[in-house]
Amino acid sequence: MIFDWLPSVLIAIVLMLAVVGAVRRISLWRAGQPSPVNIISGLMAMPKRYLHDLHHVVERDKYMSRTHVATGGGFVLAMFLVLCVHLFGVDSKLLAWALLASLVMMFTGAIFVFKRRRNPPSRLSKGPWMRLPKSLMTFAVTFFVLTLPAAGILPDGTGNVLLTLVLSALILVSLGEMLFGMTWGGPMKHAFAGALHLAFHRRQERFGGGRSTGLKPADLGVEVHGVSKPTDFKWNQLLGFDACVQCGRCEAMCPAFAAGQPLNPKKLIQDMVVGLAGGTDANYAGSHYPDPQGKGREPGSAKGSPTEVITAGLVDAETLWSCTTCRACVEECPMMIEHVDAIVDMRRFLTMEKGETPNKGAEVLDNIIATDNPNGYAPGSRTNWAADQNLNVMRDVKKAEVLFWVSDGAFDMRSQRILRSFVKLLKAANVDVAILGDEERDSGDVARRLGDDATFQNLAKRNLQTLSQYEFKTIVTTDPHAFHCLRNEYGDFGSDALDNVEVLHHTTYLNRLVQDGKLKLDTFKGGTVTYHDPCYLGRYNGEYEAPRELLRSMGIEVAEMERSGFRSRCCGGGGGAPITDIPGEKRIADMRVEDAKETQADLIAVGCQQCTAMLEGVVEPRPEIRDIAEILVDQLIEEVH
Amino acid sequence: MQPNVISLVSIGRHPQSGRARRSEQDGRALELGLKLSGSHLQVAHAGAYDSTFSGSAEETVLRQYAGMGLKQMTVLKQSSDADVIPSLSHYLESQSAQVVLLGVRAESGESSGMVPYLLAESLGWPIVSRVADIVSIENGEAEVLLALPRGQRRSVTVTLPFIATVDNAAPEPRQTAYGPGQRAQFNAVDTPEVLDELRINWVEAPAKPRPKRLKVIKAKTAAERFKAATAKAQGGSGKVMKNESAQEKAQAIFDLLIEEKVIR
Numbered sequence: 047m048i049f050d051w052l053p054s055v056l057i058a059i060v061l062m063l064a065v066v067g068a069v070r071r072i073s074l075w076r077a078g079q080p081s082p083v084n085i086i087s088g089l090m091a092m093p094k095r096y097l098h099d100l101h102h103v104v105e106r107d108k109y110m111s112r113t114h115v116a117t118g119g120g121f122v123l124a125m126f127l128v129l130c131v132h133l134f135g136v137d138s139k140l141l142a143w144a145l146l147a148s149l150v151m152m153f154t155g156a157i158f159v160f161k162r163r164r165n166p167p168s169r170l171s172k173g174p175w176m177r178l179p180k181s182l183m184t185f186a187v188t189f190f191v192l193t194l195p196a197a198g199i200l201p202d203g204t205g206n207v208l209l210t211l212v213l214s215a216l217i218l219v220s221l222g223e224m225l226f227g228m229t230w231g232g233p234m235k236h237a238f239a240g241a242l243h244l245a246f247h248r249r250q251e252r253f254g255g256g257r258s259t260g261l262k263p264a265d266l267g268v269e270v271h272g273v274s275k276p277t278d279f280k281w282n283q284l285l286g287f288d289a290c291v292q293c294g295r296c297e298a299m300c301p302a303f304a305a306g307q308p309l310n311p312k313k314l315i316q317d318m319v320v321g322l323a324g325g326t327d328a329n330y331a332g333s334h335y336p337d338p339q340g341k342g343r344e345p346g347s348a349k350g351s352p353t354e355v356i357t358a359g360l361v362d363a364e365t366l367w368s369c370t371t372c373r374a375c376v377e378e379c380p381m382m383i384e385h386v387d388a389i390v391d392m393r394r395f396l397t398m399e400k401g402e403t404p405n406k407g408a409e410v411l412d413n414i415i416a417t418d419n420p421n422g423y424a425p426g427s428r429t430n431w432a433a434d435q436n437l438n439v440m441r442d443v444k445k446a447e448v449l450f451w452v453s454d455g456a457f458d459m460r461s462q463r464i465l466r467s468f469v470k471l472l473k474a475a476n477v478d479v480a481i482l483g484d485e486e487r488d489s490g491d492v493a494r495r496l497g498d499d500a501t502f503q504n505l506a507k508r509n510l511q512t513l514s515q516y517e518f519k520t521i522v523t524t525d526p527h528a529f530h531c532l533r534n535e536y537g538d539f540g541s542d543a544l545d546n547v548e549v550l551h552h553t554t555y556l557n558r559l560v561q562d563g564k565l566k567l568d569t570f571k572g573g574t575v576t577y578h579d580p581c582y583l584g585r586y587n588g589e590y591e592a593p594r595e596l597l598r599s600m601g602i603e604v605a606e607m608e609r610s611g612f613r614s615r616c617c618g619g620g621g622g623a624p625i626t627d628i629p630g631e632k633r634i635a636d637m638r639v640e641d642a643k644e645t646q647a648d649l650i651a652v653g654c655q656q657c658t659a660m661l662e663g664v665v666e667p668r669p670e671i672r673d674i675a676e677i678l679v680d681q682l683i684e685e686v687h
Numbered sequence: 688m689q690p691n692v693i694s695l696v697s698i699g700r701h702p703q704s705g706r707a708r709r710s711e712q713d714g715r716a717l718e719l720g721l722k723l724s725g726s727h728l729q730v731a732h733a734g735a736y737d738s739t740f741s742g743s744a745e746e747t748v749l750r751q752y753a754g755m756g757l758k759q760m761t762v763l764k765q766s767s768d769a770d771v772i773p774s775l776s777h778y779l780e781s782q783s784a785q786v787v788l789l790g791v792r793a794e795s796g797e798s799s800g801m802v803p804y805l806l807a808e809s810l811g812w813p814i815v816s817r818v819a820d821i822v823s824i825e826n827g828e829a830e831v832l833l834a835l836p837r838g839q840r841r842s843v844t845v846t847l848p849f850i851a852t853v854d855n856a857a858p859e860p861r862q863t864a865y866g867p868g869q870r871a872q873f874n875a876v877d878t879p880e881v882l883d884e885l886r887i888n889w890v891e892a893p894a895k896p897r898p899k900r901l902k903v904i905k906a907k908t909a910a911e912r913f914k915a916a917t918a919k920a921q922g923g924s925g926k927v928m929k930n931e932s933a934q935e936k937a938q939a940i941f942d943l944l945i946e947e948k949v950i951r
């Protein structure tokens with residue numbers, strides 16, 4: 047061949063450019079705030095995390111997971127061998143054959159990518175992503191032909207000038223996509239950033255089947271609270287945004303997007319990428335934020351740069367306030383991106399720096415600050431609901447087996463029915479229980495999700511101070527939101543009040559009582575029952591089984607909704623969403639009740655007072671809504687002494 | 688020319704929890720001040736400023752006011768048993784204030800609602816009470832909307848300088864933001880301190896609920912009931928005297944005072 051040096055020179059040039067791009071991209075991430083990671087062990091753990099944790103999520107879509115293993119695995123292997131054979135000129139038939147095999151594998155995968163892309167679902171981004179399968183195939187074919195001589199199938203020096211030139215052009219095209227595009231912002235960027243994101247993830251605990259859902263405390267008393275501009279994010283958050291493959295799984299799961307509120311988690315992450323790299327959203331080729339108000343924001347009008355305030359032109363505040371913090375997007379994201387962290391970080395800026403919490407936000411926060419409950423009731427009336435319950439109060443007894451964390455449901459008449467049912471069950475099982483009474487305060491959940499971390503931290507510290515005065519082995523609460531705070535977020539404040547204390551949701555605790563035979567239950571005969579998993583119990587705390595087991599213990603065969611378990615659809619009550627109340631086309635709660643109606647259920651069992659309130663707010667006719675504690679109490683066989 | 692506007696703020700008290708808070712009306716006075724002169728607004732508070740100030744409930748509340756967007760705030764140093772009128776009027780005079788805004792009455796302390804009147808008296812300035820809005824300030828005169836019951840407004844003009852008390856009908860105070868509140872500077876100022884001779888001899892005791900006269904609802908229709916529930920107290924037998932002579936007007940007031948047994 048006359049130009050046989052040409053392919054290796056091209057490979058070398060593209061590779062160099064890719065390295066330059068990588069350095070530039072890394073410097074974009076490094077513009078973020080420091081966040082300590084262990085570089086060596088992170089990199090070492092990366093392959094395992096890819097194969098195990100990431101694939102665990104991709105597996106939910108069998109088609110895509112196989113396709114990705116073939117394409118991605120084939121490519122990585124092929125690329126390595128291409129470097130050996132064509133750049134360093136290692137003369138080995140074995141390597142050449144291995145290269146051919148990996149290219150075949152990659153090509154097969156690419157065909158399936160191509161098929162999916164022929165009629166892509168709306169959640170997938172189009173634009174440059176549509177040419178990706180073609181680039182993959184070009185890569186595979188080009189290097190296949192190029193490798194034939196090395197494998198001894200064709201004699202050395204086969205081909206003429208024309209063929210070499212054609213092949214060289216194809217090398218440029220395919221390597222341009224696969225290597226150059228990887229570090230200069232093409233679709234293949236996901237592989238580069240994704241791999242590093244796995245290595246340096248901000249929540250390392252999530253790997254190996256772990257769970258890490260508590261929000262990180264905001265630094266208080268600093269120049270700017272929360273995230274105002276992209277560089278205020280931690281550097282590995284920025285890296286995480288860059289890892290997005292625009293698969294749109296998050297979009298498909300997001301209740302706010304489905305309700306037509308101006309939020310699309312995928313677009314939000316892409317806007318963050320625009321912010322960290324600078325530019326506009328003109329090249330974004332996926333679904334935009336829904337626009338129920340008809341504001342008609344033109345694609346391309348969102349502008350940002352690493353040092354510009356995000357809410358001043360890149361993302362509208364309503365987008366951030368539409369989120370219910372249900373974590374459906376995070377649960378579904380194959381790249382393990384943390385949308386909720388980012389959203390709350392930016393809300394912190396809006397609330398703590400700008401004082402712009404929409405609608406009832408300011409009033410609720412003022413109430414929480416002045417009365418320790420969101421509705422501004424007299425703190426001294428917190429225990430009124432229990433006037434006839436004959437409950438021990440910790441101030442008197444100082445210690446008990448179980449501390450019942452009542453939560454702000456104490457002030458709400460509907461929630462009080464749940465509280466009373468739960469107390470009745472505890473008494474029937476002879477549990478040694480006490481409450482904090484008027485010493486209890488709001489858990490801080492709402493304040494924190496509304497971005498007021500100062501108030502959250504203040505409440506958390508005061509609650510911990512109270513808790514530390516008493517002795518108990520277990521805290522049980524009927525409120526998954528308080529449960530989450532106590533279990534996953536109070537640990538950051540240096541108190542030993544909850545050391546060696548088990549924090550449980552009431553369904554978990556009641557299930558133990560039933561399994562231990564402490565509660566005798568009758569069979570339920572009230573028709574079809576479905577169960578709504580509260581996000582803060584399920585996705586946040588991994589408890590899907592206890593509520594179902596409880597229902598089974600009453601002979602109930604749960605008619606599962608299509609979206610249940612880890613894919614449960616939020617009721618719309620989390621993250622302060624009912625308070626900020628961003629208009630959409632539908633209400634999330636209505637959609638959830640529709641889900642339930644599809645199962646022909648007569649009764650929706652829930653495990654959360656907030657879910658109860660949200661779902662009961664849906665107009666009739668609809669299934670009845672009851673907390674599991676209420677259902678249990680009706681089936682309780684009381685022993686006569 | 689920008690008028691020199693000063694808003695005065697006090698420590699409020701939440702009606703349910705009794706905890707210190709941003710007072711509702713003073714918050715509105717601050718909001719109105721921000722509307723009138725933006726970042727030029729001066730805000731002052733007369734109260735304790737000593738070694739215990741940092742971390743106190745007072746500081747928290749003042750920072751809540753500051754969180755509405757103030758870079759700094761003046762604290763006129765006063766001990767808790769001082770009469771704040773001399774201090775405030777000295778300060779207002781020294782700053783050549785033109786518009787002074789404050790709530791109708793404090794939510795804590797004596798809560799007599801007398802501060803604005805005593806200030807006006809000591810400064811010799813006019814006072815407009817229960818302001819809903821200040822529409823314009825031009826040529827040494829301000830056009831002011833007073834709040835009347837049931838959403839009615841009365842427009843009056845008043846010459847500068849003047850004192851205005853701000854009614855609940857004025858726009859709500861904006862949300863307070865934690866960050867700016869924490870960063871705001873306090874300028875502590877020494878002002879004359881006069882002991883409140885009367886008050887130190889007072890004994891304070893928790894109020895007992897007074898027996899309430901049962902309300903007989905005479906309303907027949909829903910509209911009437913709504914009216915009865917929402918109307919502010921108003922004498923049904925009042926009459927408006929506009930064209931009568933001063934003599935006749937004075938006589939009418941005098942007769943009323945005797946009738947109501949205010950004077951005998």
Ligand code: SF4
Pocket residue numbers: 289290291292293294295296297311312315375378379380381382383
């Ligand atoms: S954020 Fe995650 S789930 Fe959403 S589009 Fe990107 S990669 Fe897919």
Ligand code: SF4
Pocket residue numbers: 296299300301302303309310311368369370371372373374375376385386
């Ligand atoms: S947390 Fe829930 S509401 Fe918020 S963006 Fe994710 S899916 Fe949407």
Ligand code: SF4
Pocket residue numbers: 370372526527579580581582583615616617618619620621654656657660
């Ligand atoms: S109320 Fe229930 S479903 Fe709704 S956000 Fe909270 S836990 Fe999730």
